[in-house]
Amino acid sequence: MALWQGKSRRKPTGGRLISNKGKRRFEIGTEKQFTKIGATSLKRYRTAGGGVKVRMLSAEYANVVSRKSNVVTKVKILGVKTNPADPNYVQRSLINRGATIRTELGDAVITSRPGQDGAVNAVLIE
Numbered sequence: 065m066a067l068w069q070g071k072s073r074r075k076p077t078g079g080r081l082i083s084n085k086g087k088r089r090f091e092i093g094t095e096k097q098f099t100k101i102g103a104t105s106l107k108r109y110r111t112a113g114g115g116v117k118v119r120m121l122s123a124e125y126a127n128v129v130s131r132k133s134n135v136v137t138k139v140k141i142l143g144v145k146t147n148p149a150d151p152n153y154v155q156r157s158l159i160n161r162g163a164t165i166r167t168e169l170g171d172a173v174i175t176s177r178p179g180q181d182g183a184v185n186a187v188l189i190e
Contacts, residue, residue, distance in 0.1 A: 067093035098158040099123055099178040101141055106182055118182030123159060126184040128172050141184070142166040159184060 070091040075081050090112065097107070102122035111117055129136045147153040147163040159165065161177045165186060172186035 067095065069093045097121060097179065098153075098156075099160065099184070101143065101157045101159065117180055119180070120178040120182050120184065123178060123184045126165065126167060126172065126174070126186045128167055128169055128186045128188050130169070130188045130190070132190060137169070139167040139169050139172075142168065145171055164189070 068087060068091055070087055071081070071083065073081055073083065094109070097119060099120045100122045102124060104124050105121040107119045107121055108116055109119060123141060125138050126141050127136050128139045141159075143166045144154050144157050144159060145164040145166050147158070147160070149160055149162060153160070153163065159174060159178055161174055163174050165172055165174060167186070167188075169188055171189045173189060174184060174186045176183055176185035178184050
């Protein structure tokens with residue numbers, strides 16, 4: 065099912081708003097595809113203007129930076145600890161920006177947007 069990102073058919077007061085045009089192709093949004101923990105899987109998709117974004121469908125490793133040593137290491141993701149976006153994401157092991165993940169080095173907070181960047185970057189909690 066497509067997501068329509070056009071104007072609402074209701075006014076802020078609740079009254080009906082009669083549009084002077086119908087739905088347009090460029091107003092259709094994309095379906096949500098969450099990043100899960102598993103073997104790394106990427107998907108490329110076209111954006112408006114012909115650009116390309118890389119969507120990460122599943123991730124096995126994260127690029128974790130330590131603030132003390134300022135060194136980035138590629139570390140295996142063990143699980144999702146907390147997720148402020150939705151508590152249900154923890155049970156489903158879904159990764160997005162702001163989620164706290166368990167890694168081999170310890171807990172880390174994700175700073176990138178895996179669904180748009182195609183990579184999982186995180187900062188170690190010390």
